[in-house]
Amino acid sequence: MTHQVHAFEPPERFVAGTVGEPGDRTFFLQARGGGRVVSVALEKVQVSLLAEKLEELLTEASRRFGVDLPEAPVLAINDNEPLDTPVDEEFRVGTLGLAFDVDTTTVVIEAIEAGEGDAEVELDEDDEDDDDPVADDDEDDEPDDDLDRLRVRLTPEATRAFIDRARRVVAAGRPPCPLCGQPLDPAGHLCPRHNGYHR
Secondary structure (H helix, E strand, O other): OOOOEEEEOOOOEEEEEEEOOOOOOEEEEEEEEOOEEEEEEEOHHHHHHHHHHHHHHHHHHHHHHOOOOOOOOOHHHOOOOOOOOOOOEEEEEEEEEEEEEOOOOEEEEEEEEOOOOOOOOEEEEOOOOOOOOOOOHHHHOHHHHHOOEEEEEEOHHHHHHHHHHHHHHHHOOOOEOOOOOOEOOOOOOEOHHHOOOEO
8 A cells, every 4th residue: 555645735724723622632734735625633741842943943944054044924824713613534644844945045844643653753854955855765765665644744833823813722722830831631630649649
């Protein structure tokens, strides 16, 4: 069985979003374009890490290649709408790959399906100096041949807007306990700093 690459270069829309209530949310990356909508599920920590690494990638691209970067998301492309429905999960993400394409001044994000042996969150960053900004795992890595992928290509402005929304989505969960930092449930929680007493 060959893998399927869902490519959006560029997408009409690419966002992080959730389904469910805080404490029981499922996180998704969703791309739309050309009459297609593709949603892939991932962990909250992956969304947070993706936003952090994209910020670092933009900063490095500006430093090394003199790319002009917007200071804040442009309001016209700031997307606060919910995910497009129905949200049908294509696959669960195991690895996220990032690259900056100097020739087109775009950021390439690739979400790769979790394989059977994937047990931890991974994020690969390709070298910005490579001629091909996204490593071609199809030929080099035999185990990845059967893994589906979602690939998007974003402008720096769209990347900044994605980062801003991803951070808001992650922060919209349950507030942290001021003592231990664990998420607070509406009914309270057993705080280890209070020797197990309810707060």
